[in-house]
Amino acid sequence: MRVHIVWDWNGTLFDDIEAVVAASNAALAELDLRPLTVQQYREQYRVPVVDFYRELLGRAPDPEEWLRMDASFHRHYESLRDGCALTAGVEPLLSDWTGQGSSQSLLSMYGHEDLVPLVRRFGLERHFVRVDGRVSTSGVSGKAGHLVRHLAALGPEVAPARTVLIGDVVDDALAAAHVGAHAVLYTGGSHARSALERVGVPVADTLSQAIAYAQELVKS
Known part of the structure; x- marks a missing residue:
């Protein structure tokens, strides 16, 4: 799988x-x-x-x-x-991952109606089998429930045990644990490395490093 x-x-x-x-x-x-x-x-x-x-x-x-x-x-x-850009190297990383025969999706707590056109503007939608943004009230819940629904929509071909959530905050790791998936946390976002390290999952300083950690986590 x-x-x-x-x-x-x-x-x-x-x-x-x-x-x-x-x-x-x-x-x-x-x-x-x-x-x-x-x-x-x-x-x-x-x-x-x-x-x-x-x-x-x-x-x-x-x-x-x-x-x-x-x-x-x-x-x-x-x-x-609109003055912000993609994290360095995103496009080739996403292309390489798809080229390896693996799959990827996008789950964000950013509002769905704003997220989808932004992803399209950067030409990234083709890399994802599904793109989901927040459809509930802003700022009052974590990602766990959203991840449950996201994985359910992806279907049985995506097994939690062989899924890795890559995000920038502690809540990403907690959401992954909630569904039985793995997590890798990236230091370029909203939480300090010290906070990320306390969770007990791999912490990466680059997205390429995050993918390498993800591959290690789900080795057969």
């Missing part, structure tokens, strides 16, 4: 950490919270995002505050997104 990779998008295939932090700082400014550097953001980030804001506020944001912060984040992120 073939090896399958489930890729994350933001902070993994899509190099948007600077835009994410800038948009997060705009959201924090709604409640007069100080801005974060990229390193501070990586050290403090939580999933779901509402827990990240709770940590910074010292309390849960009330519903009106949450709506303001979430709207501000998305407004600023959309204004910055």
